[in-house]
Amino acid sequence: xxxxxxxxxxxxxxxxxxxxxxxxxxxxxxxxxxxxxxxxxxxxxxxxxxxxxxxxxxxxxxxxxxxxxxxxxxxxxxxxxxxxxxxxxxxxxxxxxxxxxxxxxxxxxxxxxxxxxxxxxxxxxxxxxxxxxxxxxxxxxxxxxxxxxxxxxxxxxxxxxxxxxxxxxxxxxxxxxxxxxxxxxxxxxxxxxxxxxxxxxxxxxxxxxxxxxxxxxxxxxxxxxxxxxxxxxxxxxxxxxxxxxxxxxxxxxxxxxxxxxxxxxxxxxxxxxxxxxxxxxxxxxxxxxxxxxxxxxxxxxxxxxxxxxxxxxxxxxxxxxxxxxxxxxxxxxxxxxxxxxxxxxxxxxxxxxxxxxxxxxxxxxxxxxxxx
Numbered sequence: 001x002x003x004x005x006x007x008x009x010x011x012x013x014x015x016x017x018x019x020x021x022x023x024x025x026x027x028x029x030x031x032x033x034x035x036x037x038x039x040x041x042x043x044x045x046x047x048x049x050x051x052x053x054x055x056x057x058x059x060x061x062x063x064x065x066x067x068x069x070x071x072x073x074x075x076x077x078x079x080x081x082x083x084x085x086x087x088x089x090x091x092x093x094x095x096x097x098x099x100x101x102x103x104x105x106x107x108x109x110x111x112x113x114x115x116x117x118x119x120x121x122x123x124x125x126x127x128x129x130x131x132x133x134x135x136x137x138x139x140x141x142x143x144x145x146x147x148x149x150x151x152x153x154x155x156x157x158x159x160x161x162x163x164x165x166x167x168x169x170x171x172x173x174x175x176x177x178x179x180x181x182x183x184x185x186x187x188x189x190x191x192x193x194x195x196x197x198x199x200x201x202x203x204x205x206x207x208x209x210x211x212x213x214x215x216x217x218x219x220x221x222x223x224x225x226x227x228x229x230x231x232x233x234x235x236x237x238x239x240x241x242x243x244x245x246x247x248x249x250x251x252x253x254x255x256x257x258x259x260x261x262x263x264x265x266x267x268x269x270x271x272x273x274x275x276x277x278x279x280x281x282x283x284x285x286x287x288x289x290x291x292x293x294x295x296x297x298x299x300x301x302x303x304x305x306x307x308x309x310x311x312x313x314x315x316x317x318x319x320x321x322x323x324x325x326x327x328x329x330x331x332x333x334x335x336x337x338x339x340x341x342x343x344x345x346x347x348x349x350x351x352x353x354x355x356x357x358x359x360x361x362x363x364x365x366x367x368x369x370x371x372x
Contacts, residue, residue: 003218007226015230025196029188029238033245036184037177044130050077050085050094057105059146063116066142067098072134086119095121096131108146170338181252182333183306185242190300190326193235193269197276198293200227201368202283224365228273235269236262246337255340261333264346267353268329274360275325281367300326325356 079085088094097119107114120128246252283289304326335341
């Protein structure tokens, strides 16, 4: 026990003496948790709009006003021809063109129908799809308003009306930040647990201290534990800081038990620290370790469901998420924060992460061989 305490003291001293590591552990995760939820958002607002109004009628003006007052569109251009509007799209001045044809109002009154043309900048297919979807909704609302305006009150009351009542569970305001913040918190725990531990043993190799440790009477399990425990503790500290920032800045408070969250994060960190040590054992330099770690982190993030649910992925990608430990932490964080899930609800996730911990740490202990 004395040997383990001595090694732990050595590891903590090395961490706290290195100011760069301290910044990476505490400052960078805090900055990411503050900035990333605002930068990485799928909530579409301020879509720039170019209008080509060939009709110049009362109804065309009402329709344009409906676009600008929706909160989703900003009128940045009013062109005389479609070609002029298309030039604005090419110059990134407008994202969507709304072309209102001549006789728009006359056809609407005389024939009960008229046409409108949309053209979207589809460099980002998702942005274009949402912009057109919002525009279709606005036109449908305008159409209903015109219909109500024309129909006599007697006929209007006789038409059957279906009243729709809806309820949004677990995210009542459908706020994307409530979805992304728990995922970012899981990402920060992963950064500390994996990136930092992946540099552990390889740093000893570069400094030459690994040879001194190898000829000492230190046992293998003591050496491994001394590398795991400091970053396990720091990972839980980062998690605590993340919960505080989430509540103070975003007003997000876990609906479930904190203890279940810390228990799962503790097991998860053991698994990830073992994977980090395994990376460090195979690498000969810190540059190699960082390259390997960044490769796996990129894969973990892209296939972890951080920005969108894993259900939206193709089948082959969804199968890969089953062997991605980060996807389980992201899902657990969201279930705890938004749904208030209990330990029993998360029992499958616990079993899978325990399996990861056994495999990764078993391989790390097996691969690390002391050489005299």
